[in-house]
Amino acid sequence: MVVLRSWLLPALLAAGQAALWPGIPLLLGRPLDRVEVAGALAATVLATVALGWRRRSPVAALAVIIPALTLGLIATPRDALLVLIFTDVIALYSVGVRRPARVTFAVTVTLIAWQAAVGILLYHDVREYFGNVVITVVVYLLAAGLGRSRRRWRAARREAADRLARAETDRRQASVQERQRLARELHDVSAHHLTSIVVTATAAQRLAGRRPELAAEALEFAARTGRETQSALHRLVAVMRGVELEGGSGLGARIEELAAGFAALGQPVTTRVSAAPITGPVAEAAYGIAREALTNALRHAPGGAVEVTLGQRDGLLEVVVANSAASAPGAAGGLGSGSGIDGMRERAESAGGTLEAGPQPDGGWRVRALLPESITSTMDRSLRRTRGPRLADIAVALAAGVLPVALMLIPDPTMPRVGASAAALATMLAAAHALPLLWRRRAPWPVLGAVLATTALWPLVAALELLPATATAALFAGIGSDLVAVYAVAARGRPRHLTWLCVPLVGGVHAAVTVLTYALDGWLLEQPISPGLMVILIAPTAVPFLAVIVPVWTAGFMVRLRRDGVVSRERRAVAASTAGAVELAYAERLRIAAGLRAAVLRHAAQVTAAAEGGRLDEVLDSARAALAAMRDLLGDLRVDPERAPQPTAAAIDALCRELSAAGRRVELHSPTPAPALPPAVDVSAYRVVETALGAGDAGPARVTLGYGPADLRITVTGVPSATAGPVAAGLRARVAAIGGRMTVDQTGTMDVWLPSRS
Structure with a gap:
C-alpha cells in the first residue's frame, strides 16, 4: 500500500505530461522536433522516478528533479512541460513533511534561487520575469507551509498515540500505583500518631523516678492519640471506599x-x-x-x-x-x-x-x-509558547495578495499596461484584502468579515476612477482570499452546523460588488444602469461565484469531519483506558480497606484500651507492635512497579493446579464460563480463594464457582482453618467491603456471594 501511494502520483504526472506534450501535438499532426521530444521524455522519466522516492529521501529527490527540469525547460518549447513543473512543488511539500524546519527553509531558498536563474533564460520581458518569479515564490512558500502543517498534524497524532500508550500503561499499573499511594497515606497517618505515643511513653518510663506525674500525662496522651489514630484510619478507610469528606x-x-x-x-x-x-x-x-x-x-x-x-x-x-x-x-x-x-x-x-x-x-x-x-x-x-502565524498561513495570505499584483505585472497584449502609482494602490488593496488570512485558524468568522469588508472597497475605487480597467479587473483575482476564508470557516468555524451560512453570504457580497463595480466603471451594457436592474442582476451574477464557493466549503467541511473524527476516536480511547485505570484503582482501594480494618485498626484499638486501663507498659508494647505491624503492611503494599498486576478470578484455575502440583489435592469445578466481572469482584474472588486455601489446612479441597445473572457464588470445602478465627474475620471484611456476604459451617465449608454487576 505504501509503495502504491508513493508511485501512483508520479505515474499520473508522467502520463499527464506525455498526453499534454508531445501527445496532443502528435494527435493533431503537428511537426515536432525529435530533440525536443527526447528532451521532454528524458526530463519526464528522471523527474517522475525521483519523485517516487520523495517519501524516503525528499531532498535527494529534489537534487535529481532540479537538473532534470532545468534541462527539460531549456530543451522544450515554452509551456510544454506544464504538468511536469509540479514535481518540484510536490517534492518540496514532502521535504516540509519529513524534514526539520531548517532543512525546509534551506531547500525553499535554493528552489527560489534556481527559479530566478532559470527565469532569466525563459522570460525576456522584465515585467513578465518578475511576475512569474513572484508567483513561483508564493507557490514554493505555500508548498513548504502546507508540508509543515502536515508535519504538525502527524506529530499531534504521534502525541495522541503516546498519550494512549501512557493511559494503557497507567491502566495496567493502576492497582500497583494505588497500592503505593495508599502505602504513603497509611505511613503518614499511622506513623505520625503511633510514633508520638512511643516517644511519650518511653520518656515517661525513663523519667518515672524523678517525675512520676508524667506517667498519667503519657496515659492520657496515649488514650487521646489512640482514639485519633482510630479516627484517622477510619477516615482513610472511608476515603478508600469513596466516601467524600468535608474539606x-x-x-x-x-x-x-x-x-x-x-x-x-x-x-x-x-x-x-x-x-x-x-x-x-x-x-x-x-x-x-x-x-x-x-x-x-x-x-x-x-x-x-x-x-x-x-x-x-x-x-x-x-x-x-x-x-x-x-x-x-x-x-x-x-x-x-x-x-x-x-x-x-x-x-x-x-x-x-x-x-x-x-x-x-x-x-x-x-x-x-x-x-x-x-x-x-x-x-x-510547558504549553505556553509564542503562537504567531504559521508558515502555511503566511504563504496562503501572501499567495492571495500577490496573485492580483502578478496578473498586473504579466503583460497582456489585449490590455493596457498599469502605471506605477496605480500598481502601488492595487497592491495595497490586495494586501489589505489578504492580510486577515494570517488569523484564519484562530477567528475564522471575523476573518471572513474582514475579507468581505475589504471587498466592498472595489466599487468605491471604480466610482472614483482611482484605477484603470486593467487593475480593477485584476483585483477580482482577490476572490482567492474569500475562498480561503470560506474554507477556514468550514474547517474551524463555530457552531459547526451553521458554517454553511458563509456560502450565500460570500456569494451575495461578491455578486453585489461585481455588479456595482462594473456599473460604476461603465463596462456593463456600456450605459448607466438603474438601481432596480442592478438588484435584479445580483442573483444571476451570484451563480458562477456559488459554483466555486460551494465546493470549497464542502472540501473544508469534509476535512473538518475527518479531523474531528480522528481526534474524537483518540479521546474516546484515552478516556476508556483512563476509566479502566480508575476502576482498577478503586478495586485495589476496596481490597486494602478490608485489610486495614482487619489488621491495623485492631492494633490501634489495643493501644487505646491499654491507655484507658492505665497500663503504660502495655501501651508501649502495643504501640511498638502496631508500628511493627504497620511496617509489615507497608512492605506488602510497596511493590515493584514492574510486578504483574493483581490476579483475577481467571487465575483461580492456575492456583488450584499449582497447589495440586505441590502435593495437595485441590479440585476446581466451574459449570458455566466466566463472564466479565467488575474489577473489585474479579480481584477479590481470587484473593478469597487464595486466602481460604492458604489458611493452613493440608487435606484435599474443592472450589466451586457459580456464575449467576447478578452474583458470583464461591464454595470452598475442606478448609476448616478458614471458617473461624482471624482468617474468617479478614475474609468477612474483604467480602463485606464490596457488598458481598459469607457463611461458614463446622464441616470446613465456606460459601461466599459477591455481586457480579457494577
Whole structure:
C-alpha cells in the first residue's frame, strides 16, 4: 500500500505530461522536433522516478528533479512541460513533511534561487520575469507551509498515540500505583500518631523516678492519640471506599496546627507561612511532606529545634522543614519503616514537583520540596509558547495578495499596461484584502468579515476612477482570499452546523460588488444602469461565484469531519483506558480497606484500651507492635512497579493446579464460563480463594464457582482453618467491603456471594 501511494502520483504526472506534450501535438499532426521530444521524455522519466522516492529521501529527490527540469525547460518549447513543473512543488511539500524546519527553509531558498536563474533564460520581458518569479515564490512558500502543517498534524497524532500508550500503561499499573499511594497515606497517618505515643511513653518510663506525674500525662496522651489514630484510619478507610469528606482549613492553618501538635510533644517548632491559600492535591502533598518531616525529626532528633517554612517563589510552592541535632536521647530509633524519604519524594513527584533531603553541617536535617501551585500549572507552562502565524498561513495570505499584483505585472497584449502609482494602490488593496488570512485558524468568522469588508472597497475605487480597467479587473483575482476564508470557516468555524451560512453570504457580497463595480466603471451594457436592474442582476451574477464557493466549503467541511473524527476516536480511547485505570484503582482501594480494618485498626484499638486501663507498659508494647505491624503492611503494599498486576478470578484455575502440583489435592469445578466481572469482584474472588486455601489446612479441597445473572457464588470445602478465627474475620471484611456476604459451617465449608454487576 505504501509503495502504491508513493508511485501512483508520479505515474499520473508522467502520463499527464506525455498526453499534454508531445501527445496532443502528435494527435493533431503537428511537426515536432525529435530533440525536443527526447528532451521532454528524458526530463519526464528522471523527474517522475525521483519523485517516487520523495517519501524516503525528499531532498535527494529534489537534487535529481532540479537538473532534470532545468534541462527539460531549456530543451522544450515554452509551456510544454506544464504538468511536469509540479514535481518540484510536490517534492518540496514532502521535504516540509519529513524534514526539520531548517532543512525546509534551506531547500525553499535554493528552489527560489534556481527559479530566478532559470527565469532569466525563459522570460525576456522584465515585467513578465518578475511576475512569474513572484508567483513561483508564493507557490514554493505555500508548498513548504502546507508540508509543515502536515508535519504538525502527524506529530499531534504521534502525541495522541503516546498519550494512549501512557493511559494503557497507567491502566495496567493502576492497582500497583494505588497500592503505593495508599502505602504513603497509611505511613503518614499511622506513623505520625503511633510514633508520638512511643516517644511519650518511653520518656515517661525513663523519667518515672524523678517525675512520676508524667506517667498519667503519657496515659492520657496515649488514650487521646489512640482514639485519633482510630479516627484517622477510619477516615482513610472511608476515603478508600469513596466516601467524600468535608474539606479542612487552609494549608497554612493546617501546617501551624501540625507544628503546635509536635510542640506539645516537647519538640520546639517554629513556623513561617507566607504562601497564598492553596488547596487541592498540591496542598495535600505539601501537608503530607511537612508531617512526615516533622515525624522524622521527632523520631531521630528529639528536642532539636525545628523550623517549618511555607512560601512561594517563581510560581512554585516551597516547603522547607529543617531541624537541628537532637538534644535528648533518641526514643524511637529503628521503629520507622525506612520509607519516609521515599514517600515524601513520591508525594512531591506525584504533584509535579521535586524534593531534596539531606544532613546539615550542624548535625541536623533539612527537607526542601518545590511544588507547582496547581497540578495543571506545569502543563500550562510547558504549553505556553509564542503562537504567531504559521508558515502555511503566511504563504496562503501572501499567495492571495500577490496573485492580483502578478496578473498586473504579466503583460497582456489585449490590455493596457498599469502605471506605477496605480500598481502601488492595487497592491495595497490586495494586501489589505489578504492580510486577515494570517488569523484564519484562530477567528475564522471575523476573518471572513474582514475579507468581505475589504471587498466592498472595489466599487468605491471604480466610482472614483482611482484605477484603470486593467487593475480593477485584476483585483477580482482577490476572490482567492474569500475562498480561503470560506474554507477556514468550514474547517474551524463555530457552531459547526451553521458554517454553511458563509456560502450565500460570500456569494451575495461578491455578486453585489461585481455588479456595482462594473456599473460604476461603465463596462456593463456600456450605459448607466438603474438601481432596480442592478438588484435584479445580483442573483444571476451570484451563480458562477456559488459554483466555486460551494465546493470549497464542502472540501473544508469534509476535512473538518475527518479531523474531528480522528481526534474524537483518540479521546474516546484515552478516556476508556483512563476509566479502566480508575476502576482498577478503586478495586485495589476496596481490597486494602478490608485489610486495614482487619489488621491495623485492631492494633490501634489495643493501644487505646491499654491507655484507658492505665497500663503504660502495655501501651508501649502495643504501640511498638502496631508500628511493627504497620511496617509489615507497608512492605506488602510497596511493590515493584514492574510486578504483574493483581490476579483475577481467571487465575483461580492456575492456583488450584499449582497447589495440586505441590502435593495437595485441590479440585476446581466451574459449570458455566466466566463472564466479565467488575474489577473489585474479579480481584477479590481470587484473593478469597487464595486466602481460604492458604489458611493452613493440608487435606484435599474443592472450589466451586457459580456464575449467576447478578452474583458470583464461591464454595470452598475442606478448609476448616478458614471458617473461624482471624482468617474468617479478614475474609468477612474483604467480602463485606464490596457488598458481598459469607457463611461458614463446622464441616470446613465456606460459601461466599459477591455481586457480579457494577
